[in-house]
Amino acid sequence: MRSKTDSREKILNVAAMLFQLKGYNATGLNEILKVSGSPKGSLYYYFPNGKEELALEAIHLASTSIQARLQIVLDKYPNPIEAIQNLIKNIMEDFKKESKPIGFSISLIALETYLSSQPLREACSESFTDLQTMYVKKLVQSGIEKEIAKELGTFIQIIIEGAITVSLTHRSDEIFLTVSNQIKILLTPYLNNKI
Structure with a gap:
C-alpha cells in the first residue's frame, strides 16, 4: 500500500513543481509522468478526473508548503517588520539559488487559469486569502487594529507576489530590497509604542 501512496505523492509533487515553474498549460501529463x-x-x-483534479491538489500542496514556510518566519520574529523582512530575505536567497518560483508562489498558475477554470481560480484565490490572513493575524498580534491590519495584510501579500513576478521577469533580486525597505516605512507608524 505504501508504494501506491509514494507513487501518488511523486506524481503530485512533480506536478506542483512543474505547474509553479512552467504553468498549467505548458505542463503536459506525459511530462509529469516522465519526471x-x-x-x-x-x-x-x-x-x-485528469489534469484539473491533479492541478487542484497540486495548488493545495504548494499553498500548504508556502504557508508552512511563512509560519516558521512569523513565529520566529515577534516584530512583524523583522518577520516580513526575513521572509523577503528568504525568498530572495531562494531566488538567487534557483531563479524559479518553486516553493514560494502560485502566481503563474493563478494568472494562467483565472479565465479558463473556475475551480483552479478559486483554489488560487483561497491560497492568496490564506496568506493574507496569516499577515493580518501577525499584525493584530502586534497591536494593530483589525480593520487596518486587514488592509495592510492584503497590501503585503500583493507587494510580495508582485515582487516575485517582477524579479523573475527582470532576473534581478533588487526589487526584493526595495520591498523590504518599504515594508519598514509602511508598518513603522502603526507599530510605534506597540511592540
Whole structure:
C-alpha cells in the first residue's frame, strides 16, 4: 500500500513543481509522468478526473508548503517588520539559488487559469486569502487594529507576489530590497509604542 501512496505523492509533487515553474498549460501529463517516473496508467488511477483534479491538489500542496514556510518566519520574529523582512530575505536567497518560483508562489498558475477554470481560480484565490490572513493575524498580534491590519495584510501579500513576478521577469533580486525597505516605512507608524 505504501508504494501506491509514494507513487501518488511523486506524481503530485512533480506536478506542483512543474505547474509553479512552467504553468498549467505548458505542463503536459506525459511530462509529469516522465519526471515522476510513474507508469502511464497511474495518473488517471490516482486522479481519475485528469489534469484539473491533479492541478487542484497540486495548488493545495504548494499553498500548504508556502504557508508552512511563512509560519516558521512569523513565529520566529515577534516584530512583524523583522518577520516580513526575513521572509523577503528568504525568498530572495531562494531566488538567487534557483531563479524559479518553486516553493514560494502560485502566481503563474493563478494568472494562467483565472479565465479558463473556475475551480483552479478559486483554489488560487483561497491560497492568496490564506496568506493574507496569516499577515493580518501577525499584525493584530502586534497591536494593530483589525480593520487596518486587514488592509495592510492584503497590501503585503500583493507587494510580495508582485515582487516575485517582477524579479523573475527582470532576473534581478533588487526589487526584493526595495520591498523590504518599504515594508519598514509602511508598518513603522502603526507599530510605534506597540511592540
